[in-house]
Amino acid sequence: MQDPNLTPLSSLGEFGLIDRLTGAYKPSNPSTLKGIGDDAAVLDYPDRKVLISTDLLIEGVHFDLTYYPLKHLGYKAVAVNLSDIYAMNGTPEQITVSLAISSRFSLEAIEEIYSGIYLACQTYGVDLVGGDTTSSRIGLVISVTVVGSAPAGEIVYRSGAKENDLVCVSGDLGAAYAGLLILEREKSVFKADPSMQPELEGLDYLLQRQLKPEPRADIINDLRKAGVQPTAMIDVSDGVASDIRHIAKQSGLGCVIFEDKLPIFQTAYDQLAEMQIDPTTAALNGGEDYELLFTISQADYDKIKDHNDISIIGYMTTREEGYHLISKSGTKVELKAQGWDALKS
Amino acid sequence: MQDPNLTPLSSLGEFGLIDRLTGAYKPSNPSTLKGIGDDAAVLDYPDRKVLISTDLLIEGVHFDLTYYPLKHLGYKAVAVNLSDIYAMNGTPEQITVSLAISSRFSLEAIEEIYSGIYLACQTYGVDLVGGDTTSSRIGLVISVTVVGSAPAGEIVYRSGAKENDLVCVSGDLGAAYAGLLILEREKSVFKADPSMQPELEGLDYLLQRQLKPEPRADIINDLRKAGVQPTAMIDVSDGVASDIRHIAKQSGLGCVIFEDKLPIFQTAYDQLAEMQIDPTTAALNGGEDYELLFTISQADYDKIKDHNDISIIGYMTTREEGYHLISKSGTKVELKAQGWDALKS
Numbered sequence: 230m231q232d233p234n235l236t237p238l239s240s241l242g243e244f245g246l247i248d249r250l251t252g253a254y255k256p257s258n259p260s261t262l263k264g265i266g267d268d269a270a271v272l273d274y275p276d277r278k279v280l281i282s283t284d285l286l287i288e289g290v291h292f293d294l295t296y297y298p299l300k301h302l303g304y305k306a307v308a309v310n311l312s313d314i315y316a317m318n319g320t321p322e323q324i325t326v327s328l329a330i331s332s333r334f335s336l337e338a339i340e341e342i343y344s345g346i347y348l349a350c351q352t353y354g355v356d357l358v359g360g361d362t363t364s365s366r367i368g369l370v371i372s373v374t375v376v377g378s379a380p381a382g383e384i385v386y387r388s389g390a391k392e393n394d395l396v397c398v399s400g401d402l403g404a405a406y407a408g409l410l411i412l413e414r415e416k417s418v419f420k421a422d423p424s425m426q427p428e429l430e431g432l433d434y435l436l437q438r439q440l441k442p443e444p445r446a447d448i449i450n451d452l453r454k455a456g457v458q459p460t461a462m463i464d465v466s467d468g469v470a471s472d473i474r475h476i477a478k479q480s481g482l483g484c485v486i487f488e489d490k491l492p493i494f495q496t497a498y499d500q501l502a503e504m505q506i507d508p509t510t511a512a513l514n515g516g517e518d519y520e521l522l523f524t525i526s527q528a529d530y531d532k533i534k535d536h537n538d539i540s541i542i543g544y545m546t547t548r549e550e551g552y553h554l555i556s557k558s559g560t561k562v563e564l565k566a567q568g569w570d571a572l573k574s
Numbered sequence: 575m576q577d578p579n580l581t582p583l584s585s586l587g588e589f590g591l592i593d594r595l596t597g598a599y600k601p602s603n604p605s606t607l608k609g610i611g612d613d614a615a616v617l618d619y620p621d622r623k624v625l626i627s628t629d630l631l632i633e634g635v636h637f638d639l640t641y642y643p644l645k646h647l648g649y650k651a652v653a654v655n656l657s658d659i660y661a662m663n664g665t666p667e668q669i670t671v672s673l674a675i676s677s678r679f680s681l682e683a684i685e686e687i688y689s690g691i692y693l694a695c696q697t698y699g700v701d702l703v704g705g706d707t708t709s710s711r712i713g714l715v716i717s718v719t720v721v722g723s724a725p726a727g728e729i730v731y732r733s734g735a736k737e738n739d740l741v742c743v744s745g746d747l748g749a750a751y752a753g754l755l756i757l758e759r760e761k762s763v764f765k766a767d768p769s770m771q772p773e774l775e776g777l778d779y780l781l782q783r784q785l786k787p788e789p790r791a792d793i794i795n796d797l798r799k800a801g802v803q804p805t806a807m808i809d810v811s812d813g814v815a816s817d818i819r820h821i822a823k824q825s826g827l828g829c830v831i832f833e834d835k836l837p838i839f840q841t842a843y844d845q846l847a848e849m850q851i852d853p854t855t856a857a858l859n860g861g862e863d864y865e866l867l868f869t870i871s872q873a874d875y876d877k878i879k880d881h882n883d884i885s886i887i888g889y890m891t892t893r894e895e896g897y898h899l900i901s902k903s904g905t906k907v908e909l910k911a912q913g914w915d916a917l918k919s
Binding site: 235275276277279281282283284285287288289290291323325327328329335336337338358359360361363364365366367368370372374376 | 580620621622624626627628629630632633634635636668670672673674680681682683703704705706708709710711712713715717719721
C-alpha cells in the first residue's frame with residue numbers, strides 16, 4: 230500500500246532519520262545552549278546548566294515480557310536515562326516517567342515496575358518528579374526523561390575530542406548482548422518444550438548486564454577524583470563502533486580502535502563463541518552496555534592507567550584517516566557501525 | 575487469565591493509580607521543590623525555577639489516524655504539554671520529543687508530524703532540544719516533555735486557592751469533545767458507505783478544538799498585564815468537573831460551580847444536543863479543552879470582569895461543603911468527575 234514515491238524509513242536508519250528531521254533546525258531561545266545532537270540537551274540557567282535527556286522503551290522492541298522481570302524493566306528504564314546524564318559529566322537529579330499500560334496488567338504488575346523505578350532513584354540519588362499514565366491497547370510503553378545539572382566548565386560534549394587523544398571505555402563490552410541472546414535462546418527452548426528448565430547456571434553476570442544495567446556514576450566520580458576531565462564522552466547504548474563514530478564525527482576526527490584491547494568478559498566471550506557469534510562483533514555492535522566511552526588527553530594517561538575498570542582501546546586521528554579497527558592479526562579494516570540496523574532488526 | 579487476588583486497574587481509575595503508585599514517595603534532592611502532583615514539577619535552581627512536564631500520546635487511545643492529520647497530531651502533542659507549563663504561570667522554553675514508529679510510516683509521514691511539532695515550537699517560542707526515535711510494532715507513540723521556567727514568586731500551584739476565591743475559566747468548554755464525536759460519527763458513516771462525503775460544513779471551530787488545540791499563553795499574558803496572579807491554576811485536560819476537584823482537594827477546600835455560567839460555544843451546544851449529549855455534561859467532563867481553570871481573590875474581580883474570554887463559573891467553599899453544581903433550575907447537585915473513566919472508556 231506504500232506510495233513508491235515515498236521514502237521508506239528503512240533506507241535511512243535511526244540517525245539518518247534524526248538528521249533528516251532535525252538537521253536544519255536551529256534553536257532560538259538564549260537559554261538553549263545545546264539542543265539535539267548529544268546525550269542530553271544543555272539549558273543555560275544562571276550559575277548552573279540544566280541537562281535533560283529522554284528515552285522511550287516499547288514492548289516487543291526494547292523488551293520482551295516473557296523473560297523480562299517487571300522490576301528490572303523499571304530499573305533499566307531509569308538507568309539508561311541516567312547514563313545519558315553521566316555521559317555529559319553531569320549529575321542526574323530528577324526524572325519524569327510516563328507509562329502506557331493495557332488492561333492485561335494488574336496494579337501489582339505496575340507496582341513491580343515502579344519498585345524498580347524507585348530502586349534506581351534511590352541507588353542514584355534521583356527524584357521522580359512527574360509523568361503521565363495512560364491506557365494502551367498496544368502493549369507496554371515506558372518513557373523516561375531525566376534532568377540533571379553540571380557546572381558550566383565541566384560539561385563534556387561528544388565534540389571535544391582532539392587528535393591523538395586516547396579512546397577509553399569503562400567496564401566490559403558485549404555481555405549485555407550475550408545476555409540477550411541467552412534469554413532468547415531459553416525462550417525458544419521453553420516454547421518448544423515447556424517442561425524444559427532454563428540453563429542459566431553461571432550466567433548471572435550476562436543476564437544482569439542485559440536485565441539490570443548500571444550507569445557508571447562511579448567512573449564519573451573516579452575521573453573527577455583523579456583530576457581527569459574527558460575531552461569527549463558518550464554512553465555505549467548502540468555499540469562502541471557506532472558510538473565512537475559519533476565522537477569522531479562531531480569532533481571532526483577519525484579514530485583507530487584495537488581489537489585486542491576491547492574488554493570482553495570471559496564468560497561473555499565463551500558464550501558468544503559457543504553461539505557462533507564473533508565476540509569482537511558483539512563487543513563493537515551489540516550495544517546496551519551502558520558503559521562510558523570517552524577520550525582523554527595523552528597528558529592524563531598516568532592518572533587513569535592503573536584504574537582497573539577503564540581500558541584504553543584506541544586513539545583519535547585526523548578526519549582524513551577515517552574510522553579503523555586494527556585486528557588481532559594486525560590487519561587494518563574499516564570500523565563499521567552495524568548497531569541498530571543490523572543486529573537488532 | 576487474571577489472578578483474582580490481584581487488583582484490576584479498572585477499579586482504581588487514573589488518579590487512584592497515580593496515588594497508589596506515588597502517594598508514599600518523597601523526593602529527597604534539595605533542588606526538587608515540587609515533584610508529582612501538579613501540572614509540572616518545579617526544580618529549584620539558582621535565581622529561576624525550572625518547570626518540567628511530560629505527556630504520552632498513544633495511537634488508538636489519544637488519536638485515531640483515520641481522521642487525525644499527522645501535522646495536527648504533532649502540533650497537539652506539543653500544545654498539550656505547553657499548556658501544563660502555562661498552567662503553572664510559567665514560560666515554556668524547551669521540549670523533547672520521543673517517537674515510536676512502525677514501518678508502515680514513510681519518512682514523509684513522520685516529517686508531517688514534525689512539521690506540526692515545529693509549527694507549535696515557532697508559535698510559542700519553544701525550542702526542541704532532544705528526544706528519542708525508535709521503531710514500534712504496535713502503533714504510533716509520541717512522548718513530549720517540556721521544560722520551562724518562572725520567577726519563584728510567580729509560580730501558581732493547584733494548592734493555593736482560598737475560601738471564597740472566584741473560579742474562572744478561559745475560552746469555552748465542550749467543543750473539543752463535540753469535535754471528537756463528530757469525527758467519530760463521520761468515520762462510522764464513511765465505514766458504512768465510503769461514497770459518503772463527511773458533513774463538516776460550519777463545524778470548523780469544533781474540529782479545530784479537537785484537532786489543533788491552542789494553549790492559552792495569551793490568557794497568562796493578559797492576567798500578568800492586569801496585575802492578577804491566580805491563587806491556583808490547572809489546565810482543563812480531563813474536564814472542569816475533574817480539574818476543579820484537583821484544585822479543591824489540593825487546596826483543602828470545596829467548590830460551587832454554576833451550570834448557567836459554563837461557557838459553551840453555540841455550535842457546540844447545538845451539535846451536542848443534536849447528538850443527544852447533554853451539553854453541560856460534555857462541558858464538565860468532555861475534557862481536552864486545554865483552557866485555563868483558575869481561582870482568583872475576590873479583590874481581583876474588577877481587574878478581569880471585562881475580559882471577554884474569561885468566565886467566572888463559581889467560587890471556592892470550605893472543604894466540609896463538598897463539590898457542588900447549581901443547576902439552571904437552581905437545584906444543588908453533587909459535582910461528579912466522570913472524565914477519563916466514564917466518557918472516554
